[in-house]
Amino acid sequence: MSETTGTATGEVRSILATDCGSTTTKAILIELTPEGYRLAVRGEAPTTVEAPFDDVTVGVINAVTEVQELVGRTIIGEDERIICPRQGDAGVDLYLSTSSAGGGLQMLVAGVVRTMTAESAERAALGAGAIVMDVLASNDKRQPHEQITRIRHLRPDMILLSGGIDGGTTSHVAELAELIGAADPKPRLGSSYQLPVVFAGNKDAREAVDDALQNKTALEVVDNLRPTLDEENLDPARDKIHDLFMEHVMAQAPGYDKLKSWTSAPVMPTPGAVGEIIQTIARQRGISVLGVDIGGATTDVFSVFKGTFNRTVSANLGMSYSVSNVLASTGLDNVLRWVPFDIDESELRNRIKNKMVRPTTIPTLLRDLQVEQAIAREALRLALIQHKDFATELKGVRKVRDISEAFDQSGSGATLVDMMSLDLLVGSGGVLSHAPRRVQAALMMIDAFEPKGVTTLAVDSIFMMPQLGVLATVHAPAATEVFERDCLILLGTVIAPAGKAKGGAPLATVQIDLPDGTQEFSIGAGDLQRIPLPEGQVRCRITPAKGVDVGAGPGTACERKIEGGEVGVLLDGRGRPINLPTSAAERVEAIEQWIQNLDLYPHD
Amino acid sequence: MGHAYTPGLKVSAAAEYTRSRMLPIPGEVLVRDGEAVQPDTVVARALLPGNVVTSNLAKQLGVAAADVHALLLVKEGDEVTADQAIARSKGIFGIGKQTVRAPSTAILESISKVSGQAIFRQAPIPVDVKAYIAGKVTEVVPEFGVEVTDRGTMVQGIFGIGPEVCGPVMIGTDDPTRPLLPADIKAEHAGAVLLGGSIASIETIRKAIETGVAALVIGGIDAAELKELLGFDLGVAITGNETVGITLVVTEGFGELAMARKTHQLLTSSVGETASVSGATQIRAGVMRPEVLIPGDVAEIEQTAVDTGQLTVGSTVRIIRDPHFGSLAKVTELPPEPRMLDTESAVRILTVALPDGQQATLPRANVELVDESL
Numbered sequence: 001m002s003e004t005t006g007t008a009t010g011e012v013r014s015i016l017a018t019d020c021g022s023t024t025t026k027a028i029l030i031e032l033t034p035e036g037y038r039l040a041v042r043g044e045a046p047t048t049v050e051a052p053f054d055d056v057t058v059g060v061i062n063a064v065t066e067v068q069e070l071v072g073r074t075i076i077g078e079d080e081r082i083i084c085p086r087q088g089d090a091g092v093d094l095y096l097s098t099s100s101a102g103g104g105l106q107m108l109v110a111g112v113v114r115t116m117t118a119e120s121a122e123r124a125a126l127g128a129g130a131i132v133m134d135v136l137a138s139n140d141k142r143q144p145h146e147q148i149t150r151i152r153h154l155r156p157d158m159i160l161l162s163g164g165i166d167g168g169t170t171s172h173v174a175e176l177a178e179l180i181g182a183a184d185p186k187p188r189l190g191s192s193y194q195l196p197v198v199f200a201g202n203k204d205a206r207e208a209v210d211d212a213l214q215n216k217t218a219l220e221v222v223d224n225l226r227p228t229l230d231e232e233n234l235d236p237a238r239d240k241i242h243d244l245f246m247e248h249v250m251a252q253a254p255g256y257d258k259l260k261s262w263t264s265a266p267v268m269p270t271p272g273a274v275g276e277i278i279q280t281i282a283r284q285r286g287i288s289v290l291g292v293d294i295g296g297a298t299t300d301v302f303s304v305f306k307g308t309f310n311r312t313v314s315a316n317l318g319m320s321y322s323v324s325n326v327l328a329s330t331g332l333d334n335v336l337r338w339v340p341f342d343i344d345e346s347e348l349r350n351r352i353k354n355k356m357v358r359p360t361t362i363p364t365l366l367r368d369l370q371v372e373q374a375i376a377r378e379a380l381r382l383a384l385i386q387h388k389d390f391a392t393e394l395k396g397v398r399k400v401r402d403i404s405e406a407f408d409q410s411g412s413g414a415t416l417v418d419m420m421s422l423d424l425l426v427g428s429g430g431v432l433s434h435a436p437r438r439v440q441a442a443l444m445m446i447d448a449f450e451p452k453g454v455t456t457l458a459v460d461s462i463f464m465m466p467q468l469g470v471l472a473t474v475h476a477p478a479a480t481e482v483f484e485r486d487c488l489i490l491l492g493t494v495i496a497p498a499g500k501a502k503g504g505a506p507l508a509t510v511q512i513d514l515p516d517g518t519q520e521f522s523i524g525a526g527d528l529q530r531i532p533l534p535e536g537q538v539r540c541r542i543t544p545a546k547g548v549d550v551g552a553g554p555g556t557a558c559e560r561k562i563e564g565g566e567v568g569v570l571l572d573g574r575g576r577p578i579n580l581p582t583s584a585a586e587r588v589e590a591i592e593q594w595i596q597n598l599d600l601y602p603h604d
Numbered sequence: 605m606g607h608a609y610t611p612g613l614k615v616s617a618a619a620e621y622t623r624s625r626m627l628p629i630p631g632e633v634l635v636r637d638g639e640a641v642q643p644d645t646v647v648a649r650a651l652l653p654g655n656v657v658t659s660n661l662a663k664q665l666g667v668a669a670a671d672v673h674a675l676l677l678v679k680e681g682d683e684v685t686a687d688q689a690i691a692r693s694k695g696i697f698g699i700g701k702q703t704v705r706a707p708s709t710a711i712l713e714s715i716s717k718v719s720g721q722a723i724f725r726q727a728p729i730p731v732d733v734k735a736y737i738a739g740k741v742t743e744v745v746p747e748f749g750v751e752v753t754d755r756g757t758m759v760q761g762i763f764g765i766g767p768e769v770c771g772p773v774m775i776g777t778d779d780p781t782r783p784l785l786p787a788d789i790k791a792e793h794a795g796a797v798l799l800g801g802s803i804a805s806i807e808t809i810r811k812a813i814e815t816g817v818a819a820l821v822i823g824g825i826d827a828a829e830l831k832e833l834l835g836f837d838l839g840v841a842i843t844g845n846e847t848v849g850i851t852l853v854v855t856e857g858f859g860e861l862a863m864a865r866k867t868h869q870l871l872t873s874s875v876g877e878t879a880s881v882s883g884a885t886q887i888r889a890g891v892m893r894p895e896v897l898i899p900g901d902v903a904e905i906e907q908t909a910v911d912t913g914q915l916t917v918g919s920t921v922r923i924i925r926d927p928h929f930g931s932l933a934k935v936t937e938l939p940p941e942p943r944m945l946d947t948e949s950a951v952r953i954l955t956v957a958l959p960d961g962q963q964a965t966l967p968r969a970n971v972e973l974v975d976e977s978l
Contacts, residue, residue: 144658144721171669174718182656182713182723186629208718297840316840321887325839349827350858354925356841357763357857357887361925361970362951368926369947436948602948 012475016067016075016082016092017467018060019270020047020099020259025056027063028467029071029092030482037478039486041070042462048255049101055255056101057262082262094475097263098466100270101253105129105245106188108156110136110180111226112163112172115395115413117201120226121162123390124200124234126311128241129272130158131298136179138163138172144179151183158244159185159195159217160237161209164202166227173205177212184216194218196244200225200237220244232394245269265474271300271311273469277483278302278426279309280472284480287423290449292380293465294429296320296359299379301387305416310391314383319376319431320359327352330378337580338374338447340591341367366601369436373444376431380448388415419576420452420498420551426488428460438566439530439598442491450576452498453551454542456563457491490535490565496572497523499554501545507573508544512562527573528594533564540569570598612922612973613855613893615867618906619758621897622742625733626749628652637744641735641752643770643880648733648749654726657708662720664704665693669720678712684724685709736768737880738899756900757870759855761821764883764894765834765843766851769797771818771881773874773898777801780863784822786811793817797879797896799871803860804852806832812850819851819881821871821896823863830858844884844892851883853894861930864922866976874898908975921956921971928966932976933958938968 015030015037025047031040043066048059061080068075074090077083083091107130111118114137125132133154136147151159159180163173180197187195197217199209206221213219222236243266260267268276274293282289282304291302297318302311316325327335332345348371355361355372363369395413427433427445435441442457464487472479497507506522514533521531542550543557552558562569574580581587595601631650635641662669675691684690684706695701706712710724739754774796776788784800786808794816804812804822806829812820831837833848855867879898886892909919919935933956942950943965951967958964 145656148656148658171719174716175721178714178716178719178721178723179658182658182725184653205718208716211718212716322840324837324841328837328839346826346828347859351926353827353830353838353858354929357885358924358972359887362949362967363925363947364945364967364970365926366946369949434949602946 012093012478014086014092015094015096015471015475015478016064016084017096017471018063018098019273019464019466020049020056020059020097020101021270025059025063026463026467027060027067028464029067029075030471030478036485037481039464039482041067042464043067043070047101049253053254055258056099056253057255057258060097060259084262084264094264094471095262096265096467096470096474097259098268098270098273098470099256105241105269106131106133106157107160107241108133108136108151108154108158108185109160110162110176111201112138112169112176114140116229117162117164117226119390119395120232120234121160121200121237123232123310124162124225124237125160125241126313127234127272127275127309128238128245129269129275129311130241131313131315136176138176144175147179148183151180151185155186155188156195157188158241159197160241161197161199162201162225162237164205164224165229166203166224168202170202170205170208173201174208174212177205177209181212181216196220198222198237198240198244200240230394242266242268242272265470268470268473270466271313273466274300274428275302275309275311276469276472277465277479279304280476280480281424281483282307282309285423288418288421289424289426290417290422291426291465292383292428292432292445292449293460293463294319294376294379294383294427294431296430297322299383299429301383303387303391303417305391305418305421308391308416310387310416312383312387312390314379314386317379317383319372319379319429320355322356323359323375324352324356326375326379326382329382334378335371335374337587338377338591339370340588340595341370342584342588343367343371370601372431373435373440376444377448380444384417384449388417391416419450419455420549422451422455424456424458425449425451426458426460428463428465432459433461433463437600438489438491439600442494442567442570443594443598443600446494446496446570446572447578450496450578451494452496452576453549454540454560454562455494455496457494457565457567458488459491460487461489462487490563491567492533492565492569493562494570494572495523495540495542495550495562496574496576497544497548497550498576499544499548500575501525501548505545507548508542508550510543510571511541512569513539521571523571523573525573525575526579526590527571528597529571530567530598531569531571533568535563535565537561537563612910612975613760613762614908614910615759615864615870615975616906616908617757617870617873617900618755618902618904620753620755620902620905621737621758622751622753623737624749624751625735626745627731627733627747630747631731633744633746633748633750635741635744635750637741639741640739641741642738643734643736643878645735646732647735647741647752650731651728652731654710654728656713657710657724657726659704659707659722659724660720661691661704661715661722665691665702667693667720670717672715672720673717676715680712680714683709683711690722734768736770736882737897738878754897754899755902755905757874757896757898759821759853759867759870759896761853761855761894761896762857763825763841763843763854764852764885765830765846766819766848766883767844767846768880768882768884769818769851770878771795771797773797773799773871773877773879775799775872775875776820778872780823780865780868783860784808784820789815789817791815797821797881799868800863802862805829809833809850809852813848817850819853819879819883819896821853821855821881823854823856824859824861825852825854826860827858841885841887843886844882846883851881853881853883853896856930857924864932864974864976866974871896874900909973910975915954915968915971915973920974920976922974923956923964923966923970924972925970928958928964931958932974933964933971936963
């Protein structure tokens with residue numbers, strides 16, 4: 001990441017950033033104030049990549065026009081372009097944009113071994129913000145003709161081919177390249193250009209890959225993304241994917257050539273930009289972060305554990321277009337377990353399908369809202385399971401074990417996602433950002449992700465992480481300041497002991513230095529309590545029962561600072577995994593009690 | 605604000621519609637600009653490159669990949685027939701020779717010197733694109749296809765399954781508020797586009813499939829029965845390729861829902877005429893709705909509220925979420941400022957008068973425009 005980019009006038013005072021989504025183009029204006037960089041205003045307008053406009057910049061200008069009107073100064077020139085760099089009071093110093101319009105970046109990845117080079121390639125593509133349509137591998141059990149049929153059928157925007165550590169197999173890599181060549185794949189967005197293929201595999205196989213693909217695709221070669229078994233080197237492949245995204249893919253989308261000529265830095269795929277901001281915050285604070293963006297069609301999960309960044313896209317888990325798929329994936333019982341009332345199964349199925357075909361409708365009745373939030377819990381839970389499976393240590397790494405580890409079955413490839421060591425959980429997307437009460441967002445995230453020990457909770461206020469992500473690549477200080485002050489809404493902290501106490505004893509006692517004095521609380525099994533605590537850090541001492549862990553090890557007390565926020569502190573004694581009573585009547589009673597304790601919903 | 609953009613489903617007796625009929629790859633266009641076509645006219649044809657079959661010759665011959673070419677009995681580019689000998693190893697002192705035979709009738713496209721893999725390309729696969737609707741060719745896109753335009757009745761549904769079909773419109777029930785029953789399906793409905801009522805159960809749909817009904821147009825369908833019919837739970841509303849033996853067009857939604865009066869009347873007045881029906885639905889960017897299209901003499905195109913998308917005081921709307929799901933109502937107020945719902949969400953709302961005179965306050969997102977008077 002580069003440091004602050006200077007402008008003609010030196011200081012960056014005004015920054016405009018847009019995110020061109022599939023349906024809406026969002027614009028934010030950031031200005032330098034005496035307190036630092038702050039969000040000034042935001043505007044939005046429908047995205048215009050389809051007929052009758054066929055030009056993404058129309059939506060950009062419409063969204064920026066709203067910004068211009070709200071801020072009361074000129075940003076758009078008479079030539080209908082954004083004035084950048086600034087001319088006196090008119091215009092902005094930096095203009096940046098992200099985009100997921102036109103379906104985002106859709107990629108096919110290939111590698112020799114599914115759990116090694118192919119998985120590393122998948123990580124590189126996902127990290128670059130792509131939707132991975134399929135992963136081909138020499139050992140994926142499909143016959144070559146089936147793989148060729150699949151490549152032809154998919155029509156991706158780009159292919160990432162990896163395979164072989166440097167000095168390793170060349171014949172398998174050559175075979176994969178030959179399959180791609182035989183399929184003669186055509187790009188999704190028109191047949192007027194050759195499909196970009198990035199080769200990031202064994203350097204000894206470059207000639208063979210070149211022979212197979214040079215005349216049929218726009219082949220680009222970068223350093224091997226898995227040069228040795230023990231090492232991943234994803235950056236060259238990710239950077240090349242970003243370059244080609246703009247150069248080949250988005251250049252085919254209407255109006256992008258014009259947009260590209262306006263921006264101060266390359267246009268980034270939206271999820272790639274969100275990944276940037278999550279990584280920036282983890283690096284700057286030296287913490288582990290889990291971020292989730294739950295949309296209408298997809299749910300993205302981002303994480304940084306032990307300094308390693310991972311992103312996954314659960315392509316068909318979402319709250320409107322994909323809502324029915326959440327039900328299909330998790331089953332009715334898993335949704336109903338979060339609902340504090342009886343509901344006819346057939347009626348619920350019809351209700352969810354009606355949301356699928358009319359995705360923009362919103363719940364009017366409280367019960368409807370509760371059902372939607374129950375579905376959200378399951379979408380988030382399933383997305384995290386997929387993320388945990390993917391965000392792992394490198395597989396295939398040779399480990400030296402001593403005698404004490406000889407019987408330990410956890411080989412290479414263990415998940416990096418450790419909910420006990422998680423410091424910050426950030427939620428984004430309509431169902432979380434726009435939940436009528438912030439405590440609803442907090443509980444949806446806790447129920448779905450089951451953080452253990454002590455975890456800070458936050459939500460993205462108006463979903464501006466994409467714009468801040470692209471800003472982080474050219475002006476990190478501004479991105480961080482706005483992220484912390486205007487984007488991130490701190491909800492507070494959840495304290496969730498893991499383990500069981502003997503004889504019905506409390507799981508832990510918690511002493512918190514509240515503004516009006518220190519108070520002690522006891523977390524009993526099955527409890528869920530809320531303690532108001534305004535934003536700011538206070539000291540907290542937690543003493544777990546024997547065998548119960550709150551982050552310092554079983555039975556070990558800890559003292560640390562915790563964050564307050566709009567929700568405060570949640571003491572969660574429901575166990576991990578959360579123990580919901582099996583009898584329907586007891587479950588409803590327990591949920592009703594938690595609703596009351598947390599003041600979760602308006603009273604009837 | 606006095607109006608707002610609200611989408612809706614088009615239901616009109618005087619519509620003009622154009623359907624794009626394109627090949628997936630370049631090919632040959634078989635009709636001319638201005639030519640009249642019928643639904644089954646083939647308008648464009650292409651030859652898809654044949655399927656690929658692979659065979660690793662180096663492994664089968666037991667030699668290094670670089671040595672394969674010297675053992676070939678045919679050349680790259682030759683056409684080979686299934687089981688034809690294509691390579692033979694030398695063996696040891698002429699003994700133990702390995703012969704490799706062609707896995708399929710195909711062209712031997714290439715043999716890799718790195719992997720020893722041979723790629724055989726089978727015969728090209730012809731792909732035909734039909735006109736789907738009756739009408740005139742209004743645009744020719746060389747090598748790819750045409751646009752066909754016509755005028756007549758157009759009914760969009762909310763959801764459908766199944767491919768494009770064509771058949772005469774017939775009536776299953778003349779009451780849009782009652783379910784279509786198995787007993788309503790008669791032998792003479794074979795090949796027809798059959799008009800149903802508020803819902804068709806899985807028994808009714810199965811009877812229709814047995815009878816050979818081409819398409820069913822119904823008000824609603826039960827989600828659990830749809831799952832049973834398809835054999836899986838439909839997760840995302842992207843359909844059109846189902847092969848259950850019938851095309852379904854659902855006009856209102858999931859559950860038992862009376863078919864809109866105007867929809868039922870329009871289709872009833874077209875009995876005996878040939879309709880083109882598609883179940884293809886895509887509720888994503890580039891939205892597609894299932895449809896029933898019936899050619900007719902239309903002098904003037906009807907401009908409907910749905911075309912403008914303008915919601916104003918006095919507009920007729922259908923309520924598309926509980927409470928009052930399925931009811932038609934008239935807009936009485938469009939306040940500009942957001943209001944708080946029972947859920948505590950602050951959203952932009954409207955007030956409507958229901959058919960019984962009751963007033964209701966709803967989110968604007970929960971109504972759609974309909975071209976119907978109350």
